[in-house]
Amino acid sequence: MSAHEDPRFQQAVDLFNRRAWYEAHDAFEEIWHETAGSDRRLLQGILQIAVAHVHLERGNLRGATILLGEGVGRLSSAKSGDLGLDLPFVREQARLRLEALQRETDPVALPVPELRDHS
Known part of the structure; x- marks a missing residue:
């Protein structure tokens, strides 16, 4: 069974999209x-993006x-449809937030990463 077929996977996606970062x-x-x-590398990238947002919430x-940076890197080769998700979309959202932090600007105005189903 692949990771996205695991019954726990959709729950994890829902937590991520509700911005329950630690729980996700x-x-x-x-x-x-x-x-x-x-799949392991891709899951690690998603995990790292979630934990990055825990750090953001804590300042x-x-x-x-x-x-x-690590999460974006792990998702660098992801294609739409991997894990049943549009991973390039979440990678781009995370990359924009990363660039804001690297410029020492607040990423709060940027879209929050979201895990969308691959269509």
């Missing part, structure tokens, strides 16, 4: 520990910058 991280991490292959801009 925990949910994706459970699946990540049980996953091998290319840890350095931690947020590092984890957004």
Whole structure:
């Protein structure tokens, strides 16, 4: 069974999209520990984007910058449809927030990363 077929996967996506970052991280991490292959790298990228937002909420801009960079990097080869999601979309949203942090500007006005179904 692939990661996105796991019954816990949609719950993790829903938590991410509700901006329940810490809970989304925990949910994706459970699946990540049980996953091998290319799905594992993609799940790790999503996890890192979620944790970056935990850091943002706590005012840890350095931690947020590092984890957004790692998450974007892990999703760099993702194609639309991987994990049943539009991963290039979430990667681009995270990249824009990363660039704002790197410029030392507040990313609050930018769209928050969202996991959309691949259509």
